[in-house]
Amino acid sequence: xxxxxxxxxxxxxVGSGTYRILTEHxxxxxxxxGIDISVESVLEINRQRAIDLGVEESKVSDNxxxxxxNPNVDIVVEVIGGVEPAKSFVLAALHSGKTVITxxxxxxxxxxxxxxxxxxRTHAGLYYEASCVGGVPIIRTLIDGMxxxxxxxxxxxxxxxxxxxxxxxxxxxxxxxEVLKDAQALGYAEKNPTADxxxxxxxxxLSILASLAFHTKVPLDKIYREGITEISRADIxxxxxxxxxxxxxxxxxxxxxxKIEVRVHPAFIRKDHPLASVNDSFNxxxxxxxxxxxxxxxxxxxxxLPTGSAIVSDIIYAATHTDHKYATxxxxxxxxxxxxxxxxxxxxxxxRFTAHDRAGVLAKVAGIFAKYNISIVDFIQKGEDxxxxxxxxxxxxxxxxxxxxxxxxxxxxxxVEKISxxxxxxxxxxxxxVEG
Amino acid sequence: xxxxxxxxxxxxxVGSGTYRILTEHxxxxxxxxGIDISVESVLEINRQRAIDLGVEESKVSDNxxxxxxNPNVDIVVEVIGGVEPAKSFVLAALHSGKTVITxxxxxxxxxxxxxxxxxxRTHAGLYYEASCVGGVPIIRTLIDGMxxxxxxxxxxxxxxxxxxxxxxxxxxxxxxxEVLKDAQALGYAEKNPTADxxxxxxxxxLSILASLAFHTKVPLDKIYREGITEISRADIxxxxxxxxxxxxxxxxxxxxxxKIEVRVHPAFIRKDHPLASVNDSFNxxxxxxxxxxxxxxxxxxxxxLPTGSAIVSDIIYAATHTDHKYATxxxxxxxxxxxxxxxxxxxxxxxRFTAHDRAGVLAKVAGIFAKYNISIVDFIQKGEDxxxxxxxxxxxxxxxxxxxxxxxxxxxxxxVEKISxxxxxxxxxxxxxVEG
Numbered sequence: 001x002x003x004x005x006x007x008x009x010x011x012x013x014v015g016s017g018t019y020r021i022l023t024e025h026x027x028x029x030x031x032x033x034g035i036d037i038s039v040e041s042v043l044e045i046n047r048q049r050a051i052d053l054g055v056e057e058s059k060v061s062d063n064x065x066x067x068x069x070n071p072n073v074d075i076v077v078e079v080i081g082g083v084e085p086a087k088s089f090v091l092a093a094l095h096s097g098k099t100v101i102t103x104x105x106x107x108x109x110x111x112x113x114x115x116x117x118x119x120x121r122t123h124a125g126l127y128y129e130a131s132c133v134g135g136v137p138i139i140r141t142l143i144d145g146m147x148x149x150x151x152x153x154x155x156x157x158x159x160x161x162x163x164x165x166x167x168x169x170x171x172x173x174x175x176x177x178e179v180l181k182d183a184q185a186l187g188y189a190e191k192n193p194t195a196d197x198x199x200x201x202x203x204x205x206l207s208i209l210a211s212l213a214f215h216t217k218v219p220l221d222k223i224y225r226e227g228i229t230e231i232s233r234a235d236i237x238x239x240x241x242x243x244x245x246x247x248x249x250x251x252x253x254x255x256x257x258x259k260i261e262v263r264v265h266p267a268f269i270r271k272d273h274p275l276a277s278v279n280d281s282f283n284x285x286x287x288x289x290x291x292x293x294x295x296x297x298x299x300x301x302x303x304x305l306p307t308g309s310a311i312v313s314d315i316i317y318a319a320t321h322t323d324h325k326y327a328t329x330x331x332x333x334x335x336x337x338x339x340x341x342x343x344x345x346x347x348x349x350x351x352r353f354t355a356h357d358r359a360g361v362l363a364k365v366a367g368i369f370a371k372y373n374i375s376i377v378d379f380i381q382k383g384e385d386x387x388x389x390x391x392x393x394x395x396x397x398x399x400x401x402x403x404x405x406x407x408x409x410x411x412x413x414x415x416v417e418k419i420s421x422x423x424x425x426x427x428x429x430x431x432x433x434v435e436g
Numbered sequence: 437x438x439x440x441x442x443x444x445x446x447x448x449x450v451g452s453g454t455y456r457i458l459t460e461h462x463x464x465x466x467x468x469x470g471i472d473i474s475v476e477s478v479l480e481i482n483r484q485r486a487i488d489l490g491v492e493e494s495k496v497s498d499n500x501x502x503x504x505x506n507p508n509v510d511i512v513v514e515v516i517g518g519v520e521p522a523k524s525f526v527l528a529a530l531h532s533g534k535t536v537i538t539x540x541x542x543x544x545x546x547x548x549x550x551x552x553x554x555x556x557r558t559h560a561g562l563y564y565e566a567s568c569v570g571g572v573p574i575i576r577t578l579i580d581g582m583x584x585x586x587x588x589x590x591x592x593x594x595x596x597x598x599x600x601x602x603x604x605x606x607x608x609x610x611x612x613x614e615v616l617k618d619a620q621a622l623g624y625a626e627k628n629p630t631a632d633x634x635x636x637x638x639x640x641x642l643s644i645l646a647s648l649a650f651h652t653k654v655p656l657d658k659i660y661r662e663g664i665t666e667i668s669r670a671d672i673x674x675x676x677x678x679x680x681x682x683x684x685x686x687x688x689x690x691x692x693x694x695k696i697e698v699r700v701h702p703a704f705i706r707k708d709h710p711l712a713s714v715n716d717s718f719n720x721x722x723x724x725x726x727x728x729x730x731x732x733x734x735x736x737x738x739x740x741l742p743t744g745s746a747i748v749s750d751i752i753y754a755a756t757h758t759d760h761k762y763a764t765x766x767x768x769x770x771x772x773x774x775x776x777x778x779x780x781x782x783x784x785x786x787x788r789f790t791a792h793d794r795a796g797v798l799a800k801v802a803g804i805f806a807k808y809n810i811s812i813v814d815f816i817q818k819g820e821d822x823x824x825x826x827x828x829x830x831x832x833x834x835x836x837x838x839x840x841x842x843x844x845x846x847x848x849x850x851x852v853e854k855i856s857x858x859x860x861x862x863x864x865x866x867x868x869x870v871e872g
Contacts, residue, residue: 293734
């Protein structure tokens with residue numbers, strides 16, 4: 001039977017989950033995969049944590065050189081997170097010819113090509129299923145399942161924290177700050193929630209997924225990013241009335257002329273869209289391929305065991321496939337020739353503003369929209385009948401909600417500026433994109 | 437650049453779709469995968485059909501020996517369907533050392549081991565992603581994505597025809613016969629719809645999926661099977677009132693003692709279950725792994741291009757992975773030692789019967805349930821207020837609907853027999869399992 005020795009760098013949440021899966025399933029993998037996978041080394045400064053987990057003391061190290069030079073180690077699992085020291089450790093492992101498996105989306109999306117170059121040089125494997133959407137096999141699906149297709153679009157709910165917050169705001173009619181506090185207490189959000197709620201985490205993942213889907217480098221700085229901190233429960237309630245659910249979406253599109261748009265922002269989607277029922281901390285990625293049509297993958301995007309499951313599936317894959325495949329696009333830090341990134345993308349828009357209750361306001365607003373060639377699909381004016389979830393103080397004004405046809409982001413921004421300046425308009429409260 | 441020559445056996449719906457994808461994407465695969473895939477041979481009795489599709493006349497053959505001995509052919513795609521002559525053709529290709537890719541679920545589930553033995557003998561690849569759930573990469577996910585997990589259950593909507601029929605019955609309040617006729621006219625159902633509506637097609641696929649998920653042979657004859665021909669719109673409407681959607685489910689479960697239950701039958705699932713919103717001809721498979729938790733894959737289960745997409749993804753996979761991996765369980769025609777198949781499985785049950793409007797009937801029915809240790813969760817008695825979708829002639833009787841707690845199939849069957857025999861009961865109209 002083939003034996004495979006594994007080193008785990010870092011016994012945090014994911015590292016401990018991986019250790020647990022590997023040790024509890026060792027016999028199962030011997031039986032079903034014909035491989036004997038043993039944890040031969042653990043890099044962890046907190047020795048006691050390792051020992052408490054059941055690691056033999058002789059296998060705990062605080063020295064990366066020792067770990068990567070260990071002849072019993074074939075595969076190094078990096079689950080430290082962040083750029084340094086993770087990057088140096090991964091490079092050290094690759095230089096020693098060890099296959100590396102990582103869950104580190106930030107490292108991977110920023111230094112993918114440097115890592116891949118190092119892996120190619122020593123013919124080591126480099127696997128990163130766990131970097132995106134936890135236990136959902138989205139990377140493998142893009143590399144080994146959808147490769148027959150020209151992928152035209154990718155739409156994902158790929159951050160569990162924000163989906164949990166938005167689900168609870170919608171279900172319980174609560175405000176953002178209130179739910180965030182609760183999510184932090186329950187461990188669904190970090191003390192410093194910026195990476196999640198401002199969309200950075202989703203942007204890292206989108207950079208990786210879009211690069212694979214569109215076969216070209218999609219740099220992080222090309223991704224438009226907007227978080228959920230400004231979302232009010234009023235918008236969620238009005239959206240619901242119009243048949244929409246609010247989600248933080250990661251969107252990638254590539255048209256026939258290789259123009260790519262990539263963006264992370266809150267957006268309304270129709271209630272009957274498959275992504276609309278992805279709730280709580282669940283994640284999903286919806287893909288459109290030219291042959292396969294629509295497909296969606298759904299599951300847990302984070303957590304010790306789901307992410308550990310992705311890491312172990314990479315370990316088994318690396319151990320049973322001797323020819324390592326690298327990213328399918330060219331080994332360059334730049335997008336391929338001919339690829340352009342769209343900054344003025346198109347969408348439909350939900351616009352909520354508050355007006356003094358005067359007859360003329362709608363005509364003026366309509367005039368501004370007409371000037372920018374924006375046409376309106378749906379319209380709600382809330383006279384006295386203010387929705388019960390709408391608890392903001394309106395100071396005698398009335399809320400007006402519009403949904404536009406598909407139009408350019410820049411036109412909408414200019415139109416909104418003009419509307420804000422109208423004497424009859426107290427405030428433009430929110431502008432939210434409407435997708436799918 | 438690596439060159440790969442493909443032969444396609446049969447230019448029916450899937451064969452033509454595969455041919456189209458391969459020829460239209462040839463340049464795309466050269467660029468993104470670094471492989472030049474050409475169709476070198478086509479086995480098709482109807483020469484004209486091949487020529488009309490654009491195949492060079494010199495590449496059309498009606499002789500399998502000629503096709504499999506062609507030195508330009510590396511990979512043989514079998515898309516004929518059915519057992520013979522597909523089986524002989526596939527074996528001929530494998531004997532010649534050609535890798536085989538098939539969409540043939542019936543052949544594969546019945547002769548998997550014979551085919552795999554032949555493939556191993558000549559070190560040829562054997563791939564069958566297209567045999568189950570069309571363009572959804574469920575086979576690859578089970579083999580290369582979920583292999584870190586002990587899979588405890590698999591629940592699928594894996595037949596597009598029946599899902600289309602049930603979706604329209606629910607949406608439009610129509611009867612089975614009416615929708616079937618329409619589905620046949622629209623090409624969603626075959627002239628002879630038996631394989632789909634009686635659950636044979638779903639059973640073939642379940643045999644393959646459950647074998648992979650549970651790492652043991654799950655023979656077709658161990659699968660309990662019941663079709664959708666007896667489903668009435670009344671049950672769909674009552675179910676909806678209780679918060680359920682009716683689907684034809686393929687269910688596989690494996691408990692900690694390696695007891696396996698596999699069944700295909702109509703079942704109610706809660707409206708908020710991820711499978712409940714899988715509508716029309718879409719398919720989905722919901723899996724529960726011990727590490728990853730719940731995951732679901734959703735997409736088109738059939739059609740020329742979605743199924744062709746799965747075949748081409750197998751071609752690319754076979755061309756870029758030199759070490760072919762065979763099924764992960766032992767090469768035997770029998771289930772592994774220790775595996776037992778459960779015939780008396782457990783479920784919750786929806787039972788509808790028609791009673792004369794007499795006070796005593798419920799007490800008697802409750803007595804029968806108590807005798808068989810069946811407890812009741814939900815109960816509706818429709819006095820005068822018969823649902824408007826309930827158009828059956830009740831002859832002055834009243835419909836009574838019960839939903840039970842989890843109980844054994846055998847107990848329910850016996851209880852239903854006793855209830856049928858009650859003088860006050862006109863008829864037991866339906867017994868439908870309630871899952872998820």
